[in-house]
Amino acid sequence: MPLMDLSYRKNIKNLLKNEQIKPLKRLGQNFLVNNKAIKKIIKAANLNLEDLVLEIGPGLGALxxxxxxxxxxxIAVEKDKNMVKLLEENLRFENLEIVNKDILKFVPRLKNYKIVANLPFYLTSPVVRRFLENVKSKPQQMILIVQKEVGQRICANPLKMSILAISVQAYAKTEIVSYVSKKSFxxxxxxxxxxxxxxxxxxxxTYLYPKKREIFFKIVKAGFSQPRKQLINNLSKKLMFNK
Known part of the structure; x- marks a missing residue:
């Protein structure tokens, strides 16, 4: 069990002040301090007592x-050594494993797991792409807090799709569960x-095996190269074929 309520803003400020630690902008450290938002994430993940969860960037451990x-x-993967130290000191759970590692270098040897994370904004695209494309063991689902605009782009419908939306929806179903105010951090x-x-x-x-995937995304990038031009013109120019 935690030694204090880690979703309470005052507790977080006091804890960091006592440890002489400041949130690092370069790591996108914005701690979740809203219990309602945490409950929404938990509900969206549809968790049960048999689940294995990979949490990315646990910070101080509220989620x-x-x-x-x-x-x-x-399994909570945290890059910041200061956060790892505080997690180990303040959380007492036998079913919690804390790993001090960059998630982009972490190799998950897991089966039947879910990812639940309050992602630093700069990590959204690299993390999603890594776990959809590169790791052998894919998660059953990912429940992520991301920048609102990025979330809308990832979950866009066909008429409003970008390269980002296609790169995610080629592999997965996506949906926006809810929105979270910036004041919750x-x-x-x-x-x-x-x-x-x-x-x-x-x-x-099965269809997007590596070689075919390369061709698919080459066509996608060509199609989006100049959005205001006709698709056939973009494809013929970038892929070098006659119309």
Whole structure:
């Protein structure tokens, strides 16, 4: 169990002040300080006592605490050594494993797991792409807090799709679960956030094997190279074929 309520803004400020630690902008550290938002994430993940959860960037552990109460095991991957130290000192759960590593270098040797994370904004695209394309063991689903605009782009319908939307929806079903005010974080970021659900469609990987994937995304990038021009003109120019 946690030694204090880690979703309470005052507790977080006092804890960091006592440890002489400041949130790092370069790591996108904006701690979730809203219990309602945490409950929305938990509900969206549809957790049970048999679940294995990979949490990315647990920070001080507000979300980690609620995950550990509800699942079989939580693996929390945190890059910042200061945060790891505080997590180890303040969280007491037998089913919690804390890993001090960059998530982009972490190799998950897991099966039947879910990803639940309050992602630093700069990590959204690299993390989603890594776990949809590169790791052998795909998650059953990802429940992520991301920048509102990015969440809307990822979950866009066909008429409003971008390269980002296609690169995610080629592999998975996406949906926006809810929105979270920027005031739900400390330090307060400049923009609001969205909770999104990404559910990989394993059948899609049969068609998008590596060589075919390369061709597919080459065509997609060519199509979006000059959005205001006709598609046939973009494709013929970038892929060098006659119309």
């Amino acid at each position: 980690t605490t609620e995950l550990a109460k509800r699942v079989k095991k939580v 400390w330090p307060v970021p400049k923009v609001d956030s969205a909770i999104i659900r990404i559910t990989p469609c394993l059948s899609n990987y």
